[in-house]
Amino acid sequence: MLKINACYGIQGASYGERYVPGGYFDEMEFDTFLEEVSKIKDVTGHFVYYPGHPLIDSPDKLKKKLADYNNAVVSDIGAVTWPDRKFKYGTLTSKDKKVRKETIDIVKHTMDLAAELDAHSVLLWPAHDGVDYVFQADFADAWDYLIESLEEIGEHNPKVKIALEYKQKDPRAKCYIEDIGKLMYIIKSLKADNIGAALDLGHAFLAGERPAETLEILAREDKLYQIHLNDNYRDADPDLLFGTINFWDTLEFFYWLAKIDYKGWMHTDFVSPRDDRMKMFKLAVKAIREFEEMASKLMEHSDIIDKNLKDHNFVDNMELVKKIIFNK
Numbered sequence: 001m002l003k004i005n006a007c008y009g010i011q012g013a014s015y016g017e018r019y020v021p022g023g024y025f026d027e028m029e030f031d032t033f034l035e036e037v038s039k040i041k042d043v044t045g046h047f048v049y050y051p052g053h054p055l056i057d058s059p060d061k062l063k064k065k066l067a068d069y070n071n072a073v074v075s076d077i078g079a080v081t082w083p084d085r086k087f088k089y090g091t092l093t094s095k096d097k098k099v100r101k102e103t104i105d106i107v108k109h110t111m112d113l114a115a116e117l118d119a120h121s122v123l124l125w126p127a128h129d130g131v132d133y134v135f136q137a138d139f140a141d142a143w144d145y146l147i148e149s150l151e152e153i154g155e156h157n158p159k160v161k162i163a164l165e166y167k168q169k170d171p172r173a174k175c176y177i178e179d180i181g182k183l184m185y186i187i188k189s190l191k192a193d194n195i196g197a198a199l200d201l202g203h204a205f206l207a208g209e210r211p212a213e214t215l216e217i218l219a220r221e222d223k224l225y226q227i228h229l230n231d232n233y234r235d236a237d238p239d240l241l242f243g244t245i246n247f248w249d250t251l252e253f254f255y256w257l258a259k260i261d262y263k264g265w266m267h268t269d270f271v272s273p274r275d276d277r278m279k280m281f282k283l284a285v286k287a288i289r290e291f292e293e294m295a296s297k298l299m300e301h302s303d304i305i306d307k308n309l310k311d312h313n314f315v316d317n318m319e320l321v322k323k324i325i326f327n328k
Helices: 029-037 059-068 097-117 137-154 180-189 201-206 211-220 247-260 278-297 302-310 316-324
Strands: 001-009 043-050 071-078 120-123 162-165 195-200 224-230 265-267
Touching: 001 071, 001 180, 029 059, 043 265, 043 316, 059 071, 059 097, 071 097, 071 265, 097 137, 097 316, 120 278, 137 162, 137 180, 137 195, 162 180, 162 224, 180 195, 180 211, 180 278, 195 201, 201 224, 201 247, 211 224, 211 247, 247 278, 278 302, 278 316, 302 316
Parallel strands: 001 043, 001 265, 043 071, 071 120, 120 162, 162 195, 195 224, 224 265
Antiparallel strands: none
């Protein structure tokens, strides 16, 4: 079964937005959050952040706290390199050497924490690395800084996996690492062998990708370190509830997940600004299991499905898949 984690910084947050900066909820107390999550049997890990997460500066206390609630573990840890005005013109690509160093130091310390917490990988999302207008940036310098920064990060501890997250836009109008193609170019350009990808399903939709194909590209290079599950209408990335919009693409994605036998964690990366957070979280966990179950049923007929794939036999495949899923 796929391993599912929870994230206090997402599921327990107040969900501020540009129109209601204070959000629609009070931030949930950490113990309350852990108590609620511990009741969901399919959730066995926690995605945490540095800096800012409760007890993150005391790893032993954090592990004990998680153990007190259903013996959950730290699945992955994210390096927070975005909520500060000093990053407005980039982090890893900033022309300011001091800003680049601060960013790299944050990631290095997060790597140290990951090793101490036995986390699977470290998330690195270069949120502010990009442009808003033409004639705004020196692309040669930016890409030199990006590669140099990632090399230094990777060399800090080759045993710690770095999951680099791509995104087409937001908060910048255009991000440098905007799709799987640019991400793979970076990975292939690096000497550091411990830098791979965080595949955010919503980001793949936003980039106009076929998520199952993106999954296969990363799997064949053994660079799939994290999966983030959410949904959107392919025009923006509001981190909507997983499994609620792009049904067929998501089903194909889970079929290929079963084919590659993915062993990592599933990060429930959605926000719920208006609806009950825990109810939405339970619905997301249920949806993950439902898609996993549907994919498992499809795998029982993988010989026929895969032959149809090789023959580009779409009609017969869709007839078969619908018969299996809808039992008609």
